[in-house]
Amino acid sequence: MTKPKILVQLDSDDHASVFDAVVAVDSGVDQLFQYASVEPTKARDLVFGAMYTRGPQDLKSTAIFIGGADVAAGERLLETVRGCFNGPFRVSVMFDANGANTTAAAAVRAASRHVKFAESRVAILGATGPVGSRAARLLAARGARVRVASRSADRSRKLAESLLERFPHASIEPTTTSTARDLQATIDGCDALIAAGAAGVELLSKNQWKAIDDLKLIVDLNAVPPVGIEGVEILDRAAEREGRICYGAIGVGGDKMKLHKAVVKKLFERNDQIFDAEEIYAVAEEMGL
Numbered sequence: 001m002t003k004p005k006i007l008v009q010l011d012s013d014d015h016a017s018v019f020d021a022v023v024a025v026d027s028g029v030d031q032l033f034q035y036a037s038v039e040p041t042k043a044r045d046l047v048f049g050a051m052y053t054r055g056p057q058d059l060k061s062t063a064i065f066i067g068g069a070d071v072a073a074g075e076r077l078l079e080t081v082r083g084c085f086n087g088p089f090r091v092s093v094m095f096d097a098n099g100a101n102t103t104a105a106a107a108v109r110a111a112s113r114h115v116k117f118a119e120s121r122v123a124i125l126g127a128t129g130p131v132g133s134r135a136a137r138l139l140a141a142r143g144a145r146v147r148v149a150s151r152s153a154d155r156s157r158k159l160a161e162s163l164l165e166r167f168p169h170a171s172i173e174p175t176t177t178s179t180a181r182d183l184q185a186t187i188d189g190c191d192a193l194i195a196a197g198a199a200g201v202e203l204l205s206k207n208q209w210k211a212i213d214d215l216k217l218i219v220d221l222n223a224v225p226p227v228g229i230e231g232v233e234i235l236d237r238a239a240e241r242e243g244r245i246c247y248g249a250i251g252v253g254g255d256k257m258k259l260h261k262a263v264v265k266k267l268f269e270r271n272d273q274i275f276d277a278e279e280i281y282a283v284a285e286e287m288g289l
Contacts, residue, residue, distance in 0.1 A: 003061035004030035005268050008050045010038045010077055012068035012097070020067045020096075023257070027264035039073075040080040047084040047091075056088035056271075063267035064093045071097045071130040082274070092273040094263055096280070097130070099256065102263070104134035105281040106256040107194055107219050108142075109289045110247050113238070114217045115192050118143035123190040125177065125204065125228065126197030128155040131221060134277045135194055136163060136172070141278065145171040149186045151178050177203070184208065192217040195228035206231035210242055223249035255289045262287055 007029045009016055016034035024032050035046055050062050066077050074097030081093055096102050111122070122139055126132045127148035139146050140163050148163070150156040156174035163172045175186040183204070187193060191214055197203045199222055209215060209229065218241075222228035227248065231241055237251030263275050263283050273279070 003054065003058045006031045006033065006050075006062045007065055007264070007267070008046065008062070009034045009065045009067060010043060010046060010081070011036050011066075012038055012070050012073035012077065017067050019099075020065060023260050024065065024264055027261040029264065038068075038077060040076050043077055043080045044084055047081050050091055051084070051086075051089045059089070059091050059271035060268055062091045062271070063264075064091055065264070065267075066093065066095045066097060068097045071100050073097070078274075078276070091271050092267040092269075092275070094267055094275040094280075096260065096263075096275075099260075100130035100134050101275075101277045101280045102256045102260045103131045103221060103252070104138060104196075104277060105284045106252050106259055106289065107131070107196075107221060107247075108135055108138045108281065109255065109284045110219055110238075110252055111139075111192055111194065111217055112142075114245050120191040121145040121147065121189060122192045122194065123147040123149060123175075123187050125149050125186075125193065125195045128152070128159050129196055129198070132194070132196035133159055135196060137166070137277055138281050140167045140170040140172060143170075145173070147173045147175050147186055147190065149175045149177050149183075151176065153178070184211075187212055187215075189214055191215065193219065193229065195220045195222060197222060197228050199224035200226065201228065202226040202230055203228045204230065206242075209244070215244055217245045217247075219247045219252065221249050221252060223253070255284070259284050259287065259289060 016036040128150040153176040160172045160174035177183040220229040220232040234248040236246040236248040
């Protein structure tokens with residue numbers, strides 16, 4: 001007899017995400033157990049409770065979702081969860097704190113339809129944020145020349161260093177956008193732009209991106225007015241604007257939602273899977289997004 005599908009939601013926030021709960025239910029989860037304000041020191045007993053109540057043959061019917069708005073806190077939870085596994089006693093895990101992995105994967109997949117990464121330079125505005133840093137990670141792994149931009153030169157430099165530790169042969173250039181001149185230098189010569197900055201903050205004007213002759217693609221992930229890149233509409237999905245292909249936040253968001261649901265379903269195929277950025281991107285490829 002097949003056991004009910006149980007998803008244990010570990011959230012670092014004061015209240016476990018309703019968004020992630022609704023997606024879990026829509027993905028076919030039978031029972032959802034939500035825990036809020038989860039710290040690494042509190043996670044072990046929750047994981048043990050999930051693992052040791054079913055025999056190894058039934059553990060594929062139990063899985064863990066790690067969420068919350070604080071991605072760094074989520075990463076610490078993921079490390080703790082991994083450390084709890086013991087031989088056959090393990091469950092599959094999806095890490096998508098702040099929607100960072102599914103959003104980044106959907107954005108990079110959108111870009112892949114229009115530019116060849118190995119032949120392209122891609123600038124990421126707001127690169128040191130949760131979505132931007134994962135988009136940079138996915139692009140670096142696929143041979144793109146990546147400019148990681150932040151208002152803080154120190155933060156962009158640290159991100160570049162961490163990416164080069166993971167991908168020693170990657171082309172990663174840290175840049176700053178603290179002045180108009182710095183911003184122009186960041187986007188000059190780029191084939192594609194991805195804006196992953198804070199909600200409601202315009203990062204780039206229409207006149208600035210219109211001046212980039214090589215620019216083919218713009219992806220803006222900000223859905224809160226004003227959008228991150230002026231001239232891109234939130235519903236754009238491969239829309240042509242001023243001779244460039246444009247994606248807005250909702251245009252990418254549809255694929256993000258499909259991907260999120262698909263990964264939740266995959267959690268229950270086996271009990272030994274960890275879905276972080278790369279694994280979630282692989283699912284997007286399988287789906288043909």
